[in-house]
Amino acid sequence: MPQVLTDASGNAQRDRQSPSKPVDNIIQLQSVSKTYRNGSQALIDVNLEVKRGDFLFVTGPSGSGKSTFLKLLYGEECASQGEVKVDNDFPAKLRGDRLSLLRRRIGIVFQDYKLIPRRTVTENVSFVLWAQGYTRKEINRRLPAALKMVGLQHKAECFPEELSGGEQQRVSIARAIVGTPPLLLADEPTGNLDPDNSWQVIKILKKLNQIGITVIVTTHDESLIRLSNHPVVQIRNGRLSSVNY
Numbered sequence: 001m002p003q004v005l006t007d008a009s010g011n012a013q014r015d016r017q018s019p020s021k022p023v024d025n026i027i028q029l030q031s032v033s034k035t036y037r038n039g040s041q042a043l044i045d046v047n048l049e050v051k052r053g054d055f056l057f058v059t060g061p062s063g064s065g066k067s068t069f070l071k072l073l074y075g076e077e078c079a080s081q082g083e084v085k086v087d088n089d090f091p092a093k094l095r096g097d098r099l100s101l102l103r104r105r106i107g108i109v110f111q112d113y114k115l116i117p118r119r120t121v122t123e124n125v126s127f128v129l130w131a132q133g134y135t136r137k138e139i140n141r142r143l144p145a146a147l148k149m150v151g152l153q154h155k156a157e158c159f160p161e162e163l164s165g166g167e168q169q170r171v172s173i174a175r176a177i178v179g180t181p182p183l184l185l186a187d188e189p190t191g192n193l194d195p196d197n198s199w200q201v202i203k204i205l206k207k208l209n210q211i212g213i214t215v216i217v218t219t220h221d222e223s224l225i226r227l228s229n230h231p232v233v234q235i236r237n238g239r240l241s242s243v244n245y
Contacts (some may be wrong), residue, residue, distance in 0.1 A: 025085075026052045026183055026214050027073065032082035033238075034068055042068040044238035046082070050216065052182065055209040057225050058218045059243065060235035066218040069235060070185050073216075074106050075099050087183060104132060107176030107213075109186040113168045115160040115175075121147070122156045125175045132179065146178040150204055166197030173204055177213065184208060186217045190224060202228055 027050035034043040042065040050056055060066050071077040072084050075091035084091055089102050115124050125146055129139045147153045150170040160168055169189060176184060186205060190198035202217075202224055209215045219225065225232055225245055232243040 024052050025049045026054075026087055027216075028083075028085040029072075030083045030085075032072065032079045032084055034065070034072065034077065035080045041238045043072075043079075043235070043240075046235075046238075046240045048233065048240060050214065052214055053209070053212055055206065055215045055228075055230040056217070057228070057230055057232040058216060058235060059220055059222070059225060059232055060218075061220065064235045065238050066235055067187055070108075070187050070216070070218060073183075073185060074103055074108060104179060105181050105183060107179070107181040107184040109169070109172050109176050109184065109189045111188040111191040113160070113165075113172045115168055115171060117160055120157050120159055121152060121163075121171050121174075124160070124171055125178050128175055129178060142178050142180075146174040149177065149207070150174045164197070166193050166200060169193060169197070169201055170204065173201070173208075177208060181213070183214045184216070186215070188218055188220075190219060190221055195223075198224055199227065 027048065029046050029048045032043055032046040033041070035041050046069070058066050058069060068077060072079055073086050073091065075094060078092040086102065087105050089098075091099065091102060094102055116127065119127065122143060126139050126143060129142065134142075144153065147156060150173050152167065152170055152174065155163060155167060155171075160171070163171065169192075173186075173189075184205070189205070190201055193201065198221065205215050205217060206228065222245070232245060234241055234243045
């Protein structure tokens with residue numbers, strides 16, 4: 001379980017493990033701060049460890065730094081201070097092919113789906129595998145399992161415009177996990193969905209977690225967090241702290 005301890009001033013501190021009990025962390029942030037060129041501080045002295053197989057919610061108001069936190073993990077942003085380690089690599093130190101190889105081990109789900117409009121469900125999910133050089137045989141092997149996981153086998157030849165918002169988000173989840181990454185990042189995945197579809201998406205993410213994928217979800221939907229019964233950390237004014245629901 002991810003644990004965040006706070007010091008006397010309320011700043012988040014990572015849980016220190018005994019040297020005799022090594023922990024396989026898939027994510028580790030040490031004293032991480034992010035300040036943008038305009039002087040805006042997105043994150044301040046963030047410390048966090050996430051073990052392989054964890055499911056973690058990251059909550060906080062809009063503009064609190066949740067998306068910045070995820071971008072640091074897949075290398076779209078670099079920390080101004082501190083160290084970010086993901087799956088035994090340091091995203092800020094990687095460039096070109098080496099960064100691409102790390103990103104292949106990270107599935108990403110966005111709030112606005114980011115599907116290709118003129119491509120079918122099959123083509124949208126397969127696209128990431130084509131881009132990574134998988135053979136047609138391997139793509140045909142992986143595709144049905146990914147669509148089954150999100151319950152969309154019967155929609156394989158539909159275009160995004162023929163799907164509901166919830167179905168489009170499930171396609172984006174299938175696309176994110178078809179390459180079997182060990183880590184899945186979901187940035188406000190239910191932000192555009194009604195409560196029923198939101199819960200359906202969370203159930204799929206929970207199922208993926210049960211088969212061993214580490215899942216991190218940013219959200220401001222407290223009702224979903226309460227229903228899900230997973231650890232929660234909050235980012236507020238750039239600082240990270242643990243939250244009990």
